[in-house]
Amino acid sequence: MILLEEVAKSYGNRQALRGITALVERGEFAYLTGPSGAGKTTLLRLLYRAELPDAGRIVVNGCDLVAMRRREVPAFRRRLGVIFQDFKLLRRRSVAENVGFVLSLVGLPDRDQQRRAYLALRRMGLQHRSAALPEELSGGEQQRVAIARAVVLQPDLILADEPTGNLDPERSIELIELFKTINYQGTTVLVATHDRMLIEAQPARTLVLERGRLVADGFGVPR
Amino acid sequence: MNRHTVREVARQLRESGGRGVVAVALIAVAAAWAGALLLARSAVEQRLLRRDSPAVAVASLAAGAPSAGLVDALRARFPAARVRLREPDATRAELIGWFPELAGFFERLDEASFPALVEVEVEPGQADGVIGFLRARPEVVLAESSLAWQGDLERTLRRATVGGLAIALALLLGCGAVVLLAVRLLVLEHADEITIMRLIGARERDIRLPYLVCGSLFGLVGGAAGVAALAGGLALVDTGAATLPGPVAAVIVGVSTAVGATGAALGLAALPREP
Numbered sequence: 427m428i429l430l431e432e433v434a435k436s437y438g439n440r441q442a443l444r445g446i447t448a449l450v451e452r453g454e455f456a457y458l459t460g461p462s463g464a465g466k467t468t469l470l471r472l473l474y475r476a477e478l479p480d481a482g483r484i485v486v487n488g489c490d491l492v493a494m495r496r497r498e499v500p501a502f503r504r505r506l507g508v509i510f511q512d513f514k515l516l517r518r519r520s521v522a523e524n525v526g527f528v529l530s531l532v533g534l535p536d537r538d539q540q541r542r543a544y545l546a547l548r549r550m551g552l553q554h555r556s557a558a559l560p561e562e563l564s565g566g567e568q569q570r571v572a573i574a575r576a577v578v579l580q581p582d583l584i585l586a587d588e589p590t591g592n593l594d595p596e597r598s599i600e601l602i603e604l605f606k607t608i609n610y611q612g613t614t615v616l617v618a619t620h621d622r623m624l625i626e627a628q629p630a631r632t633l634v635l636e637r638g639r640l641v642a643d644g645f646g647v648p649r
Numbered sequence: 650m651n652r653h654t655v656r657e658v659a660r661q662l663r664e665s666g667g668r669g670v671v672a673v674a675l676i677a678v679a680a681a682w683a684g685a686l687l688l689a690r691s692a693v694e695q696r697l698l699r700r701d702s703p704a705v706a707v708a709s710l711a712a713g714a715p716s717a718g719l720v721d722a723l724r725a726r727f728p729a730a731r732v733r734l735r736e737p738d739a740t741r742a743e744l745i746g747w748f749p750e751l752a753g754f755f756e757r758l759d760e761a762s763f764p765a766l767v768e769v770e771v772e773p774g775q776a777d778g779v780i781g782f783l784r785a786r787p788e789v790v791l792a793e794s795s796l797a798w799q800g801d802l803e804r805t806l807r808r809a810t811v812g813g814l815a816i817a818l819a820l821l822l823g824c825g826a827v828v829l830l831a832v833r834l835l836v837l838e839h840a841d842e843i844t845i846m847r848l849i850g851a852r853e854r855d856i857r858l859p860y861l862v863c864g865s866l867f868g869l870v871g872g873a874a875g876v877a878a879l880a881g882g883l884a885l886v887d888t889g890a891a892t893l894p895g896p897v898a899a900v901i902v903g904v905s906t907a908v909g910a911t912g913a914a915l916g917l918a919a920l921p922r923e924p
Contacts, residue, residue, distance in 0.1 A: 476848060497853075504850030514845045518664075528849050530653040575849065 427452040427614065428473060428583070433482035435468055435638075442468040443638045446482070450616060450631075452582075455609040457625050458618040460635035466618040467511060469635065470587050473616070474508050475499055487582050504532060507576030507613075509586040513568045515560040515575075521547065522556035525575045532579065546574040549604070565592035573601065583614040590624060602628040622647050657859035661835060662866065668831040669867060675827050676871025676909065677878060679820035680901050684879040684893050686813040687901075691894075693806055698799055703731075704776035705795040706769040706783060712761035714788035723769060726782060731770040737763035764790065821908050824871070828864045828912030833919045836860065840921060857917055864913020865906050872905025 428450040435443040443465045450456050458466050471477045472484055475491045484491040489502050515524050525543040534542070547553045550570040560568055569592045576584060584605065590598035602617070602624060609615045619625070625632055625647050634642035662669060710716055716734050723732045735743075740763040745752045767789075769779050776794045783792035836843070843856055876898045883892060893901075 474848065500847070500850050500852040500855075502850075503848065506850075508848065510848075514848060516842050516845060518842065527846070530656070531849075531851055531855060533651055533653070536652060 427485070427487060428616065429483070429485040430469075431483040433469075433472065433479045433484060435465075435472060435477065435479050441638050443472075443479070443635075446635075446638075446640050448633055448640060448643060450614060450633075452614055453609070453612050454631065455606060455615045456617070456631040456633060458616055458633050458635065459620060459622070459625065460641075461620060463637075464635040465638040466620075466635055467587055468638075470508075470585050470616075470618055473585055474503060474506055500531075504528070504579065505582045507579065507581035507584040509569075509572050509576045509584070509589045511587040511591065513560070513572040515568055515571055517560050520557050520559060521552060521563070521571050524560065524571055525578050528575060528579050542578055543574075546578040547571075549577075550574045566594070566597060569593060573604075577608060581613060584608065584616070586615070586617045588619055589617060590619060590621060595623070598624055599627055653855065654858050654862065657855075658862045658866070661859050661863040664838070665831055665835055665863065665867075668827075668834060669863075672824065672827045672831050672867040672909075672912075673871040673874065675820070676824045676868055676905050677875035679817060679824050680872040680875025680905050681879045681882075682820060682875075683814075683817040683901055683904075684876055684898070686810065686817060687897055688879070688883075688893055690806060690810050693802070698803055698806070700773060702773075703770045704773045706771065706776055706779045706792060707794075708767045708769075708783040708786075708789045708792040710765045710767065710788050711790050712764055714765070716765045716767065716788070719767060719786060719788055722786075723767070723779075723782070727769070727771060727775060727779060729772065730775070730779065733768045733770075735766040735768065737765055740764070740766060821904070824868075824905075825908045825912040825915075828867050828909050829916040831867070832860050832864050832913045832916030835863075836917060836919045843920065857920070860917055861910060861913045864916065865910040868906040868909020868912075869902060871909070872902035875905070876901055 428448070430446050430448045433443055433446040434441070446469065458469065460466055468477075472479055472491070473486055475486075475494065478492060482492075487502070487505055489498070491502075494502065516527060519527065522540070522543050525546050526539045529539040529542055544553060544556070547556055550573060552567060552570055552574065555563060555567060560571065563571065569589065573586075573589060576586070586605070589605075590601055593601060598621070605615045605617060606628070629646040631645055632642070632647070633640060665672075708719075710719070716736075720732050720734050723730060737760045741755055741758075744763075745755050748755075767783070769783075771779050773796060776796045780792050780794045783789045846856055876893060880892060
């Protein structure tokens with residue numbers, strides 16, 4: 427569940443977000459869309475508490491992120507699956523290690539780590555690339571590794587920042603279908619994208635940001 | 650320490666590469682130096698500064714002075730003392746024994762050049778009394794006790810130990826600085842990874858502990874290598890000197906480990922902070 431109440435964030439004189447109020451229920455699938463610079467990435471960064479808002483209240487998975495203490499942040503983040511726009515893969519580690527890293531953080535036995543990492547990679551069609559380093563992969567493959575890492579812990583909430591940015595249309599649809607499958611199993615999914623065709627092809631609730639304001643909240647492609 | 654930490658430590662050790670080797674080597678040198686210093690001090694103390702061994706007072710008599718009266722008086726006054734009279738000829742013979750190439754020279758000298766010596770072996774507590782007694786005798790020209798010599802040696806040893814420990818401390822500080830730099834460079838190289846690890850839920854402990862363990866291992870391995878090198882060196886040259894006592898070796902390794910851990914902890918100050 428995501429609750430935003432009058433959230434504002436600015437960088438110097440530039441107001442990135444203002445007066446954002448929205449509720450994404452538990453188990454819901456939603457898009458966050460808008461043109462470049464509308465504040466999608468900023469809003470996602472606030473949602474995984476990479477930053478704090480200047481004003482307002484944010485509650486994610488029952489945690490008030492403004493009131494949250496710093497030492498509580500890691501446990502909160504382990505319940506999220508975040509897919510970053512720039513993938514944020516650990517570049518000195520293999521694909522399998524990248525996916526296994528989050529599993530090792532929760533103290534899963536080695537064998538279980540390997541099995542779950544393999545299954546997540548197989549789901550992404552990357553099981554044959556498990557020993558490769560991220561730099562040896564194409565942009566699309568890196569993106570799929572990032573997705574495998576985000577879903578491997580079966581998080582309560584998936585936040586995806588332009589997850590289809592490096593994928594061809596066919597792969598993009600497949601990815602959204604995958605997110606929807608995960609969503610049917612109870613995981614809340616919020617996908618930030620500026621790809622209107624994708625929303626048309628796989629319609630769902632859509633929150634529209636423009637110049638830091640939430641200007642629309644409805645089903646399907648915004649008019 | 651869980652498996653995650655063990656794997657991360659192994660990775661940090663691999664990635665520290667040459668810097669890690671230099672840190673270990675420097676710590677080994679510092680540890681070996683500290684060990685050698687303590688060993689030398691202990692050897693001098695055991696061999697030359699033993700308080701329970703008898704003190705020796707030596708008196709040099711005036712040339713031609715009668716010695717028998719002095720020896721009798723000493724035996725009467727200090728019955729427990731072992732008194733030995735060394736006649737001038739015996740002194741000459743001993744000198745010739747030490748320096749055979751100067752035998753001709755010694756033999757040409759007259760007897761007055763080799764005074765009779767009285768050596769008195771007593772309990773350390775009686776040494777001052779014996780020296781006082783000897784100095785009061787008119788036939789004695791010079792009287793000295795081994796205790797005075799030991800005192801001089803002790804002062805010199807103390808100064809040498811302080812100087813040596815200062816060098817060891819400087820070396821250890823240098824080692825700490827090298828570990829600090831090695832860990833700081835690792836942290837800076839991994840800054841991006843650390844940010845990502847935090848974003849995907851790594852705790853501060855998950856991030857910091859491997860670096861701390863890595864620094865401590867530099868200290869532990871360096872300290873152990875230094876102690877082992879010292880023991881190996883002693884065995885090789887076969888000085889007959891005592892080996893480094895276990896507790897002292899443990900303290901050296903412990904201090905080295907602490908230096909490594911402290912250097913790593915200071916190096917971790919370079920870690921970027923979370924909001």
